[in-house]
Every structure is written in C-alpha cells, then in structure tokens.
Amino acid sequence: MNIYEQLRYKLSLSNDLPFTPDWSAAEDFLSIIADHCLDKKPGTIVECSSGLSTLVLARCCQLNKHGKVYSLENGTEYAQKTRQQLEAFELTDYATVIDAPLEAVTINDKDYLWYSIKSLPSQAIDMLIIDGPPGFIQKHSRYPALPMFYKKLSEKCMTFLDDAARDDEKEIISLWEAEYSGIDHKYIETERGCSILKINN
Numbered sequence: 001m002n003i004y005e006q007l008r009y010k011l012s013l014s015n016d017l018p019f020t021p022d023w024s025a026a027e028d029f030l031s032i033i034a035d036h037c038l039d040k041k042p043g044t045i046v047e048c049s050s051g052l053s054t055l056v057l058a059r060c061c062q063l064n065k066h067g068k069v070y071s072l073e074n075g076t077e078y079a080q081k082t083r084q085q086l087e088a089f090e091l092t093d094y095a096t097v098i099d100a101p102l103e104a105v106t107i108n109d110k111d112y113l114w115y116s117i118k119s120l121p122s123q124a125i126d127m128l129i130i131d132g133p134p135g136f137i138q139k140h141s142r143y144p145a146l147p148m149f150y151k152k153l154s155e156k157c158m159t160f161l162d163d164a165a166r167d168d169e170k171e172i173i174s175l176w177e178a179e180y181s182g183i184d185h186k187y188i189e190t191e192r193g194c195s196i197l198k199i200n201n
Contacts, residue, residue, distance in 0.1 A: 007031060011059045017052060018085055025053045025131060026191040029162050033129060034060055036158060037067070042126030044154075047071040048115065048145060049132025050082040050097045057129070058086060058095035067126075069095035072115040074102045074133060102133060107147045108179075113137055114144040124154035131162040143172045146180065146199070153199055165193025173197075 004017050004027045011034065019027075030053060037045070037060035045057055050071035061067035073079040079097045086092050100115035113133065130145045142161065153159075163169055164187060173195055177183050182200030187193065 004030075007034060007056065010034065011056065011063065013059065013089070015089065017055070019052060025051065025162060028190040029053075029160075029192065029194050030056050032188065032190070032194055032196075033057065033127075033160055036160070037061070037127065038063065040127070040156070040158070041066050042156075043067050044121070044123050044125050045069045045127040045129070046120065046125045046149070047129045047131070048142070049073060050078060051131075052085075053129060053131065054082050054095050054097065055085050055089060055091065057127075058091040059089065061094040062091060067094070070120060071095060071097045072100040072117065072120070072132075073097050074100055074115060102137070105144055105148070107144055112140075112144045114148060117148065125149060125152050125157050126154050128153065128157060128159040129162070130159065135163070135166065135168055140168055140172050140175070142169065143175060146176050150180065150199065150201060153201060155201075157199065159197040159199065161195040161197070163192045164195035165190075169193065169195065 004019055034056050041064045050073040054071045057069045079099055082097045086095050098119045102113040103116050105112050105114045130142050133141050135141045184198040186196045
C-alpha cells in the first residue's frame with residue numbers, strides 16, 4: 001500500500017485521491033501536513049497554491065469538526081479544478097479556493113510577484129503551507145510568503161515549505177533566518193524536501 005492509499009484510509013475517504021504526477025504534492029509531504037492538522041486542529045489554514053493538499057486538509061478539518069482552509073490560487077483553471085474536487089468529496093464547507101492573481105510587491109527594495117491577498121480573511125493564521133508560486137516565475141519565488149504573512153501568524157502557527165530540497169528554497173530559508181529572529185527550523189528528508197518552521201514572533 002503506497003502513502004496515497006494510506007492517506008485515503010487514514011482520512012476514511014470512500015474514493016481514491018485525485019493524484020496527478022506532475023502537479024500534486026508528493027505523498028510524504030501530504031502525510032506530514034495531514035498528521036499535523038489532525039493532531040493540532042488548527043482553526044485557520046492558509047495555503048499558497050491549491051490542489052490535492054487542499055482536499056486533504058479540508059478532510060482533516062471535517063474530521064476535526066474544526067477549522068477551514070483558505071487556498072490562494074493564481075491559476076483560474078487550477079482553482080476551478082480544486083473547487084470541483086472539493087464538491088465531489090463534499091468538502092466545500094471546509095475549504096475556500098481564492099482567486100488570487102499574482103501582482104507586483106516590493107520587499108526590501110526588490111520586486112516580486114505574489115498572490116493578491118485582499119480576499120483573505122483577517123483572522124490569524126494557525127497553519128501555513130507554502131507550495132507556490134512556481135519556481136520558474138522568478139528567483140526566490142516563494143520568499144514573499146513570510147514577509148507578507150509574518151504579522152498574521154498566530155503564536156501556535158506552524159509553517160510548511162514544500163520543495164525545500166531545491167537550492168532556491170534553501171536560500172529562501174537562509175534569507176528568512178537572517179531577517180527574522182526566533183525562527184525554529186526543521187528540515188525533513190522527503191521526496192522533494194520539507195522545511196517546517198515555527199516563527200516566534
């Protein structure tokens with residue numbers, strides 16, 4: 001039994017998870033965030049990029065009878081596909097896919113493209129998953145996540161950075177650690193690498 005099948009049974013899903021090799025998060029990363037969500041029962045979950053992880057986290061919230069996922073998605077087609085999957089699994093009460101086109105932001109005198117967050121609810125974030133934007137868009141594509149969300153993170157918030165084995169993501173972690181005091185960072189050797197951060201802000 002592979003991890004996708006293990007996840008299906010762990011989450012008591014009647015249908016197979018809609019996995020696509022090119023775009024879905026790796027099964028080991030999904031397992032890590034699912035375990036955290038089921039254990040800690042976060043109230044507000046924010047996701048950078050939607051997809052299979054949205055479905056998994058929404059199901060965790062349903063099982064917890066607590067929490068909701070807000071997924072920022074810049075791709076209209078991907079946003080619609082994720083919404084359809086949530087409907088198919090009857091999880092629309094536990095996740096909202098937000099149309100969030102990439103827009104210009106300036107951080108430390110450098111220009112980036114980052115999700116529009118104007119439609120994101122104002123409440124503090126208890127769990128943050130960073131799996132976008134894609135790395136090919138720009139150098140250090142996911143760097144803006146912490147500067148943009150730092151003041152919105154709750155005291156208990158845990159941040160999960162996917163694809164952390166890539167050089168770009170390693171450099172992003174180094175930049176964050178240099179700019180913010182009180183970062184506890186743990187790297188997990190997964191298929192694509194996973195960095196878990198606790199920001200003591």
